[in-house]
Amino acid sequence: MKLAFIGAGRVGGALAVRLAEAGHSVVLAETKDGSSSLAQTLARSSKLRAAPIRDAVSGAEVVFLATPFAANEGIVVPLADALAGKILVDCTNPVGAGLSHGLESKRSGSEAVQALVPKTRVVKAFSIYGFENFEDPAYPGYGVKAAMLFCGDDAAAKTTVATLIADVGFEPVDVGALVQALHLEHMTLLWVRMVRGRGASPNIVWGALRR
Ligand SMILES: NC(=O)c1ccc[n+]([C@@H]2O[C@H](COP(=O)([O-])OP(=O)(O)OC[C@H]3O[C@@H](n4cnc5c(N)ncnc54)[C@H](OP(=O)(O)O)[C@@H]3O)[C@@H](O)[C@H]2O)c1
Numbered sequence: 001m002k003l004a005f006i007g008a009g010r011v012g013g014a015l016a017v018r019l020a021e022a023g024h025s026v027v028l029a030e031t032k033d034g035s036s037s038l039a040q041t042l043a044r045s046s047k048l049r050a051a052p053i054r055d056a057v058s059g060a061e062v063v064f065l066a067t068p069f070a071a072n073e074g075i076v077v078p079l080a081d082a083l084a085g086k087i088l089v090d091c092t093n094p095v096g097a098g099l100s101h102g103l104e105s106k107r108s109g110s111e112a113v114q115a116l117v118p119k120t121r122v123v124k125a126f127s128i129y130g131f132e133n134f135e136d137p138a139y140p141g142y143g144v145k146a147a148m149l150f151c152g153d154d155a156a157a158k159t160t161v162a163t164l165i166a167d168v169g170f171e172p173v174d175v176g177a178l179v180q181a182l183h184l185e186h187m188t189l190l191w192v193r194m195v196r197g198r199g200a201s202p203n204i205v206w207g208a209l210r211r
Contacts, residue, residue, distance in 0.1 A: 001164070004029055004060035006053065006075055011091050012066030013041035014134035015126060015168060020047035022167040029056035031067070031075070057082045062089060062160060064126075069094040069102060069109050076117050084119035087157045089164070090181075091126040093188050099197055101185060108181035114153075123152035123161045124181040126168075128188050130195060132202040137169035139205065145171040146205035149187070151180040173208050 001024050005012045008028045020026040028038055028050045042048050050056075057063050057079055067075060069092045076083065094102025094109035103109060110124040126134060128149055137146050148170035152158045162172035175184065187206075194200045 001025070001160075002059060002061045003027070003064065003164075004051075004056040004062075005064045005066060006031060006057070007037075007064070007066035007091075008035070008041040009037040009066065010131035011126065011134060012064060013037060013044065014131050015064060015066070015091070016041060016048060017045045018134065018168050019164065020045050024164075024167070027051050027056040027059065029053040054079065054082055057086070060086065062087045062164065064089045064091060065113065066091045066126075068092070072109075072113055073116055076113060076120075080117050080119070083117050086120055087154075087160055088113070088117065088120045088122045089126065089161055090122055090124045093127055093185055095189070095192070099189055099193050101182075101189060105182065105186070108178070108185055110151075110178055110181035110185075114178060121152065121154040121157035122178060123150060123154070123157050124178065124184055125150035125161050125165060128184055129191055129205055130202045133205055134168065137205075139207075142207065144207045144209065145169065147171050147173045147208040149173045149175045149184055149206075151175045151178055151184060153178045171208060 003026045005016045006029045090110045096102040114122040148165045165172040
């Protein structure tokens with residue numbers, strides 16, 4: 001699949017490397033001159049390449065958004081035409097003061113992104129754990145894979161993203177429409193408060209047990 005990454009830092013870099021190594025065609029969008037994260041991520045895999053942001057987005061079937069939430073509007077609005085019809089995987093989280101919800105829990109960040117680019121099919125995924133688990137999602141010995149919860153309004157887009165989630169190494173768990181993103185963002189805050197806030201190990205994920 002042809003993938004583009006806007007944001008090649010801890011999250012974008014980890015996912016770009018894993019998906020390129022899994023056989024996808026991955027392009028890192030050049031968002032600014034002299035980006036150190038872009039250069040560092042490019043150096044991690046010979047399978048990655050970089051391109052100007054509009055070219056990267058135009059050539060992709062699926063675009064990953066892995067930037068600081070506050071930067072999202074300035075990035076996606078000028079690209080609205082190039083993003084129209086495409087799948088946008090929103091990995092971003094609005095985080096406010098004191099590790100609170102950055103939009104005061106009134107609306108999810110993903111719905112805010114969707115409102116900025118209404119012709120784009122936004123799917124929230126790869127947001128509920130720290131990047132350490134995107135670098136290495138393996139938890140051997142449990143008989144289940146780490147669960148990656150995701151949501152979105154477009155069924156076909158979610159089927160595609162589920163494939164990518166599995167390719168990274170997680171079990172995809174569809175939790176419903178994009179309105180569920182607010183609850184995923186609170187799951188993120190739970191994980192972040194446990195790990196970043198209280199110093200617990202980042203090597204902790206959720207598993208989906210079924211019967
Ligand atoms: N860190 C985590 O464990 C984690 C886990 C899940 C989700 N998230 C969410 O994922 C998003 C990215 O987090 P991260 O930890 O990967 O951040 P990061 O390591 O700081 O990387 C951010 C990336 O966005 C780029 N960027 C920053 N400002 C930009 C702008 N105004 N325009 C264009 N590109 C810009 C950066 O480029 P430069 O390097 O050139 O500045 C970098 O490539 C955030 O929304 C975060 O809440 C983080």
